[in-house]
Amino acid sequence: MRKVAVAGVGLVKVSEHWEKPIWGLFADAALQAVKDAGSDDVDSLYVGNMSGSLMQDQLNMGALMADALARPGLHAVRVEAGSASGGVAFHEAVKAVASGYSDCALVAGVEKMSDVLPEVAAKSLVMEEEQEYSAYTGVTRAGLSAMLHRLYMDLYSEPAEVGMMAVQSHENAVGCRHAQYPFRMSIERAMDSPMEADPIHMMECAGVGDGAAAVVLVPADAAGVEVAATAVATDYCSLAMREDPLTLGAVMKAAEKAYRMADVKPGDIDLAEVHDDYTINGVLSLESLGLVEAGKAAKLVAEGGAARDGSIPTNTFGGLKARGNPLGATGVYQVAEVALQLRGSAGDHQVEGAEVGLAQNMGGMGSTCAVTILRRLAP
């Protein structure tokens, strides 16, 4: 198996891009990444997109995006795994280069959500859940997350502690040029915001945004940022089927596989980008990744442990809450951000001395998870 490296990254600011079609957003990120990689020898394209079929009535997005690059002929495919589409697309592209089928793979996550009504965006999230057993009840993703949030508080935590996950993400996003909400937010503002689904406040939820992120993958050289491991795992779709709903089985399994493959321990991780679409999911992710003991992540975050100088720097550019969560693009943003950190190009967001970073991207209520570990190779 060939080793694989991240050779270039491209990031579009998560925002309302009314003037751009979805392929325009894609092209912006893709061309940035190709330029950053210093090569346009791309021979395969992996597109992470979740809701284009609902929001743009668009299928077959691989071919459409090859078109946008004026590269008809290119190997192109769309990978969909709900909100984990970006992370899983990255994973599959790594296999393409690892196998020798591709010598230069472009992975792009793209989503355009501003065009649709809020109820359509809400519907898209429920489409990640089982239609026959969960969605038909009328429950929303916020509602499902609220059940976990309530259970977590009953067992371990105060509301404001879980909410600090959002406060910390906003703090980390300040000054980030590709972040949707690069401003500070107090815990009071979060706790005073309206209830989205009790006990989840509006300001604990990631928003709706348009975005695209891209990375270029090549066979690994002696230097650069290596893909030390990437793994995908699933869990029962229905929360009711899980032995312990506060344990994200897919996250745990993907992480175990990735740690083994990269030959690292959770303690070796210098920074993590985790899937905080709701504050509780960010908290549970830190725990299921093995980065924090079960029941202690909210407290750790509240005490500053997730800050850039904390014990486990987390969501260093703002995470889903403040950088933004354009669904199928999110997983690629995460990987690109980790790559920037390991290259030492994270500017004001730099985690000093970062050598090993992790990105964790979830689909559904954790029914799919992609975990990627990147490592800085000696220069």
Added chain:
Amino acid sequence: MRKVAVAGVGLVKVSEHWEKPIWGLFADAALQAVKDAGSDDVDSLYVGNMSGSLMQDQLNMGALMADALARPGLHAVRVEAGSASGGVAFHEAVKAVASGYSDCALVAGVEKMSDVLPEVAAKSLVMEEEQEYSAYTGVTRAGLSAMLHRLYMDLYSEPAEVGMMAVQSHENAVGCRHAQYPFRMSIERAMDSPMEADPIHMMECAGVGDGAAAVVLVPADAAGVEVAATAVATDYCSLAMREDPLTLGAVMKAAEKAYRMADVKPGDIDLAEVHDDYTINGVLSLESLGLVEAGKAAKLVAEGGAARDGSIPTNTFGGLKARGNPLGATGVYQVAEVALQLRGSAGDHQVEGAEVGLAQNMGGMGSTCAVTILRRLAP
């Protein structure tokens, strides 16, 4: 790069399966394939599905299908490339095994179309085309195919010659247990059927059906059916952008790549499963694959060249027209059928002495194409 083999296949009859949910169809094919392979060591799952997001409101189908196998934890992902979803899912799964990431990959194509109104099925096909430049005009896939059909007739052929593609597919399907329409059809019946989009008659179009097909992939051994090559390519989505609309650029490029990789020539192909969603597309596919000279495929088919004892046995179980075309499942049916032929397990459909077979699966108006070449290894 490890060599990869097809170790097992599973096929559900294409039909109206009102009593089964989409995951039930999937499970039927998947369990057959696993049993056929004689191993349940599956460690990754690739789901080819095109229109579940429209027809079942279901995303994140990788996790859902892992659930259906009672295998939470499994690596699972949905691959979508329009009607080429099945063929492209197969291609990506081959990379998983070739790279060493997977030692036993299950690829399943599944689609459930009977649940929806005919206009929704028609909409799903147009969702493979560019929404901003093609679909917005109101043109249907039949309408787009009709333009190619008209041009082909103007240059090369009589209506009844192109229509013979459907007649031959029906002839080949007789007795096939997994075929939707396993009966003979005369050219008169085809030519007397109502116009779908002039000059395409209703009986020249593949129908609507529910189906699932699965194959199990493992590292290749000394014997069995080897994946000699698999390639994916794209073309301009819009017909108007193509230099010659009768040349399917994606088919040609994927085929050239596959022939090179397998080290075979078109003349070495003993049988082909081609994408005859409309008769004209089957005809053009034979030509763009290089199996028949440009402008001569309709004549060749009309003269019996596509029969099991013809010069290029084509759609040996009935193709999209008669075996059925459950969209995202179709490409996996094709590969499974080629594997059955090379194993010598094709029963009444057997092409004698078949050693090398090809499957060609298209998305959109040929904007995406997957070509796979399988080869029988010495026993």
